[in-house]
Amino acid sequence: MKKTLQFIEKYNNPKNVRFESFYKSLLISYERKHKIIVETGTSRGKRKYFFFNKPNWKDGMSTLIFADYAKNINGKLYSCDLDSFSISSAKKFTKSFSNYVAFINSDSLLFLKNFNQKIDFLYLDSLDGHDPVKSSIHQLHEAESAINKLHNKSLVLLDDKGLKTNKSLDFFIKMKLKIINETNEQILLSF
Numbered sequence: 001m002k003k004t005l006q007f008i009e010k011y012n013n014p015k016n017v018r019f020e021s022f023y024k025s026l027l028i029s030y031e032r033k034h035k036i037i038v039e040t041g042t043s044r045g046k047r048k049y050f051f052f053n054k055p056n057w058k059d060g061m062s063t064l065i066f067a068d069y070a071k072n073i074n075g076k077l078y079s080c081d082l083d084s085f086s087i088s089s090a091k092k093f094t095k096s097f098s099n100y101v102a103f104i105n106s107d108s109l110l111f112l113k114n115f116n117q118k119i120d121f122l123y124l125d126s127l128d129g130h131d132p133v134k135s136s137i138h139q140l141h142e143a144e145s146a147i148n149k150l151h152n153k154s155l156v157l158l159d160d161k162g163l164k165t166n167k168s169l170d171f172f173i174k175m176k177l178k179i180i181n182e183t184n185e186q187i188l189l190s191f
Contacts, residue, residue, distance in 0.1 A: 034120030035075035040108035041126035042081035070100035080104040080111040112145035125159035140167035
């Protein structure tokens with residue numbers, strides 16, 4: 001493990017089935033000297049005792065991991081979510097990384113359309129996969145909105161494989177991205 005990435009081990013929670021995928025993705029991102037991370041779908045954690053939120057490792061807690069990574073590489077995480085509660089929760093989880101995170105309370109399609117920087121690492125995880133048709137169409141539209149923001153060393157990580165990825169994966173492959181890692185939950189692509 002690269003010394004700079006040793007911090008990631010603290011997120012290796014037995015309930016975090018996405019940990020290995022996040023680790024591999026961030027290792028490649030580090031090797032490529034990425035600085036700009038964009039995430040659609042902010043980690044919301046789970047509510048406990050009606051008012052206290054805590055990490056929900058079953059969902060992966062991507063925002064927390066990416067924020068810590070951004071701090072370690074002196075980069076920036078842009079995390080977008082339509083739900084203000086999710087953003088409020090994530091701000092609490094990432095408080096110690098606040099200088100390295102920008103939260104955007106917006107529709108992800110509008111956010112991606114107006115994002116004015118090249119994206120090094122793109123993580124698409126908005127809209128829960130409970131409705132695979134709706135969520136896969138939404139992720140396809142996100143992919144279409146982001147494709148011109150990517151460069152030849154960009155990484156794209158798609159979450160909820162088989163639920164949200166049905167259309168976006170085909171789109172990215174048509175755009176000449178290749179699968180470089182795949183798990184039961186996620187697909188990592190690159191040019």
